[in-house]
Amino acid sequence: MPATLVLLPGLACDARLWDAQLPALPSSLSPRVSDVQLRHATIEGMAAAVLAENPGPLVLCGASMGGMVAMEAARQAPGRIAGLALLGTSARPETPDMRALREGAIEYFARGELREVIEPNVFFAFHPAQAADPVLVQRYLDMVLGAGAEQLTRQNRAVMARPDARKHLASLRAPVLLMCGDDDRLAPPECTRELAALLPQAEVVWVPQCGHMLTMEKPALVNDALNGWLAKLFAA
Numbered sequence: 001m002p003a004t005l006v007l008l009p010g011l012a013c014d015a016r017l018w019d020a021q022l023p024a025l026p027s028s029l030s031p032r033v034s035d036v037q038l039r040h041a042t043i044e045g046m047a048a049a050v051l052a053e054n055p056g057p058l059v060l061c062g063a064s065m066g067g068m069v070a071m072e073a074a075r076q077a078p079g080r081i082a083g084l085a086l087l088g089t090s091a092r093p094e095t096p097d098m099r100a101l102r103e104g105a106i107e108y109f110a111r112g113e114l115r116e117v118i119e120p121n122v123f124f125a126f127h128p129a130q131a132a133d134p135v136l137v138q139r140y141l142d143m144v145l146g147a148g149a150e151q152l153t154r155q156n157r158a159v160m161a162r163p164d165a166r167k168h169l170a171s172l173r174a175p176v177l178l179m180c181g182d183d184d185r186l187a188p189p190e191c192t193r194e195l196a197a198l199l200p201q202a203e204v205v206w207v208p209q210c211g212h213m214l215t216m217e218k219p220a221l222v223n224d225a226l227n228g229w230l231a232k233l234f235a236a
Contacts, residue, residue: 003057003082005029005230006050008066009037010088011155012118012147016139017063020219026230029059037065041154043162047072051080059233061085061226063215064187065155071165074172083233085177085226088184088212090191091165091198102156109149118144124185127211136216169198176202177229179222181210203229 005025009017015033025031034053036046046069050060059082062070067089074081094102105117121144122137130136147155176199180192189206196204205225210218 005031005059007033008062008069010064012144016143024223043072051077057082059083063087075168081174083175087179087214088187090187093164094160106153109153125212127183130217178202179205181207184212186212
């Protein structure tokens with residue numbers, strides 16, 4: 001059975017996160033965007049659903065929270081993973097400081113004050129050059145605000161309770177692509193360097209003048225890196 005390429009969105013994101021990638025990816029891999037983040041309340045549950053809903057060997061490409069889901073799927077079913085592409089993500093569990101920030105945000109969501117949290121987050125999500133693009137920023141805000149308070153709360157709680165993926169990644173033998181924006185403030189480059197140390201087989205791509213939202217900020221570079229990696233993966 002040929003491998004299937006499944007794209008996993010980040011927190012508060014949906015298929016729109018991959019708008020620039022889907023048309024550029026090889027049709028032979030039947031690329032599809034998963035929506036498990038909309039239907040499950042834990043990273044473990046999201047990963048189990050990805051495995052159950054997509055039979056056969058998988059190439060999982062996850063951004064941010066989607067990368068956490070991909071890593072957990074690799075823990076649950078390592079023999080099913082033909083490759084992992086991890087974009088702007090971290091294998092670490094939640095830190096006390098980030099937990100406190102998320103709990104504060106959830107209080108805002110409960111009061112319906114989504115914009116008060118999401119609009120300032122543009123500064124952290126994007127490199128300053130892209131944060132100055134009003135069309136790009138509006139696309140981001142439409143997507144994240146469209147998730148609504150319930151999804152924002154549920155997904156933040158899922159990320160807060162995520163497992164420590166560092167415990168199992170060193171045993172993974174599947175090919176891996178790591179990508180990180182050089183100015184990512186939400187999953188800083190040190191997180192990708194840690195992943196690279198755990199995964200010596202990984203190819204690492206640093207995206208210049210880019211923040212956390214790689215697929216939206218630098219779509220052409222992301223597409224080139226993904227397609228180049230996939231070509232090598234399946235040529236081998």
